Amino acid sequence: MAQFAWTDDLTTGSSLIDGDHRKLVELVNAFFQAMQSGQGNAQVSKAMKHLIAYTGEHFAREEAEMARIQYVAALAHRAEHTKLIKQLVELKEMQDAGGRMNTPAVADFLSLWLREHILAADMKLATALKQRKSAPAQQLH
Ligand SMILES: [Fe+2]
Numbered sequence: 074m075a076q077f078a079w080t081d082d083l084t085t086g087s088s089l090i091d092g093d094h095r096k097l098v099e100l101v102n103a104f105f106q107a108m109q110s111g112q113g114n115a116q117v118s119k120a121m122k123h124l125i126a127y128t129g130e131h132f133a134r135e136e137a138e139m140a141r142i143q144y145v146a147a148l149a150h151r152a153e154h155t156k157l158i159k160q161l162v163e164l165k166e167m168q169d170a171g172g173r174m175n176t177p178a179v180a181d182f183l184s185l186w187l188r189e190h191i192l193a194a195d196m197k198l199a200t201a202l203k204q205r206k207s208a209p210a211q212q213l214h
Pocket residue numbers: 135150154190194195
């Protein structure tokens with residue numbers, strides 16, 4: 074199974090977001106590795122736990138930035154986050170209950186989600202953060 078490959082087009086230009094994304098990709102790949110290593114459910118479950126926890130923290134940081142700049146597309150962006158967390162939690166619950174994950178399908182889904190979310194939603198957020206930063210102070214209020 075392919076690992077998630079970082080490509081330069083995923084760089085948003087926001088150091089906060091990009092730093093988080095690098096770490097997120099590491100955890101996604103650790104999860105993929107656990108799935109394909111055949112080390113058993115406990116390892117996969119542990120990797121998923123780490124991934125879900127960090128994803129939650131990262132989303133919370135992005136959402137705090139959205140609130141700070143009163144980002145117009147915050148609602149739609151948050152909805153994407155909420156949906157993914159729900160899907161990951163459901164997947165983990167299924168895994169913990171002894172269900173069999175369709176490993177390639179899960180990996181494809183997660184890779185595609187991450188790439189598309191970064192290239193669309195996160196890129197727009199990073200642009201808004203940059204614009205806000207460069208706006209003269211008197212325009213901020
Ligand atoms: Fe996001």
